[in-house]
Amino acid sequence: MSLKNAATAVRDNAHAPYSNFKVGAAIRSISGNVYAGCNVENAAYPEGTCAEAGAIAAMVAAGETELVEVYVIADCPSPIPPCGGCRQKLAEFGATDVAVTMATLTGKEQTATIGDLLPGGFGADFLDRP
Numbered sequence: 001m002s003l004k005n006a007a008t009a010v011r012d013n014a015h016a017p018y019s020n021f022k023v024g025a026a027i028r029s030i031s032g033n034v035y036a037g038c039n040v041e042n043a044a045y046p047e048g049t050c051a052e053a054g055a056i057a058a059m060v061a062a063g064e065t066e067l068v069e070v071y072v073i074a075d076c077p078s079p080i081p082p083c084g085g086c087r088q089k090l091a092e093f094g095a096t097d098v099a100v101t102m103a104t105l106t107g108k109e110q111t112a113t114i115g116d117l118l119p120g121g122f123g124a125d126f127l128d129r130p
Contacts, residue, residue: 003028003071004103006036007051011073014038014051023080025051027059028069035059052086056093067093070100070114079103079110087118096121 003026011024018041026036037054052072059067070090074080079102082090090100096115103109115121 001034003034003069003101004073006034007071007073007103008105010036010038011051012038015040017041018043018045021074021076023051023072023074025055025070025072027052027055027067027071029059029062029064030066030068031064033059033062033064035062035064050083050086052082053089056089059093065093068098070094070098071103072100073103073105075105077104079108081112082117087114088121090114091118091121091123 006026007024011022014022016022016039023039026034028034035055035058037051037058039051041048072080072082081102091114094114096113098114099111100114100117101109101111
């Protein structure tokens with residue numbers, strides 16, 4: 001299954017009763033498997049889950065920890081970028097050169113790398129102590 005098809009299909013399952021802003025995401029792991037996630041809102045707004053986080057959680061639950069491609073889609077006028085928190089989550093599991101395709105339901109797409117989306121990102125290297 002293509003990432004676009006997986007992200008588009010899972011977007012329909014998003015739980016977005018407060019914002020009515022449904023987002024779908026799909027990632028391809030290093031093994032070639034595709035994992036998808038959708039946003040899940042909660043009445044206590046900060047407790048919701050982003051689509052990218054859901055896809056990453058599905059990948060990790062399946063025993064994988066490296067992603068090699070990302071696709072994010074929403075019904076908005078321009079391609080939807082991951083939020084700051086999801087950029088950090090993507091950087092945890094993907095290299096800086098991993099492509100992230102951001103899309104709209106009308107077919108507009110824009111691609112950037114994780115490194116482009118999170119320049120100077122915080123990583124495990126900062127936790128190494130002498």
